[in-house]
Amino acid sequence: MELNTFLKQRVALSPDLETVLDQAFKREQYPKHHKLLQPNNRSQKVFFIEKGLARTYYLKDEGKDITHFFFAENAFAMPIESIFYNNSSPYGMELLEHSVVRSIHYSDLEKYIEQSDALEKLMRLLLIDVLKAFSDRFYALQFQTAQERYRIMLETYPDILLRAPLGHIASYLGITQQTLSVIRAQR
Template sequence: MKLDPGLERKLEQAFRRDYYSKGHKITEPGTLSNKVYFVEKGLVRTYYIKNGKEITHHFFAEDKFTMPIESIFYNGRSPYGIEVLESSIIRSVRFPGLEELIDGSTALEKFIRMLLIDVLKTFSDRLSALQFQSAHERYQTMLEQNPNILLRAPLGHIASYLGITQQTLSVIRAQK
């Protein structure tokens, strides 16, 4: 969906641009944040802690948004942190400021609605994969949806995202 140039300029001005190096944690699990993040360049992951281990929830590369839904919409602490996996340019805006822009523009409201539907579909597909696909099928799906992830993310993060051990991931990769 294409936004009109005036609205694009307003969004450009609303979003702050930050440069992060690999390994930087933008947020930690259990924190409150009302920011919406947009990956302009680079790769980040959302993750949670289970039994003292970091588990990758999702990867976000260029032109993707992420936000702590639990904090923004429910005023609760987010179970997810955000970590930068390669040098990245991340744009951010506080949700109340973005909401003002959304409220003033039918086109932006429609854009956000379509974006949220896309996010919902992504997580629905992920849940379905975890419930109904084998580890090998989940790996194949990941490669189809994000073919360069093996070049950009550490194997440990990929394995935890797939819900398998790093050893199982090595076996699956060797079968190719």
């Protein structure tokens, strides 16, 4: 979904602000496996996935790649540690499909947010959605079985098995690929 369509579904913005935001967010197409961000980056960019699938990941134990989160169409993603805390973000971001991504520097976006109560409210709601998603993920890793995490992942991302490599899915679930194969065979 295009950014403007997404915004119109969430809040009522003036036509002028819609146009300004559409121009301010740079639109780019990237191939599968493109790395939008490397781990330990200091990026100040906010990304909106118009088309495609992205994952955030970190490196552990001499470069072992662990998937932290998936971002499908109509999702905002940004390196919170860099933007809000001026620290490097441990998470890289890789595109798992040919993707259309919109981006804007956070300081530029913040100027528009300060001028629009509706946009400020939208950003607040989006941040609450992110907090809820991470809270759910934290809860899942602490208290749910691998089978429960798998079932919830399929509810959240129904076509994830067609879009992401099994190794990334297994690391997201906190299990090995062998365990993922056993769980898939049981369903």
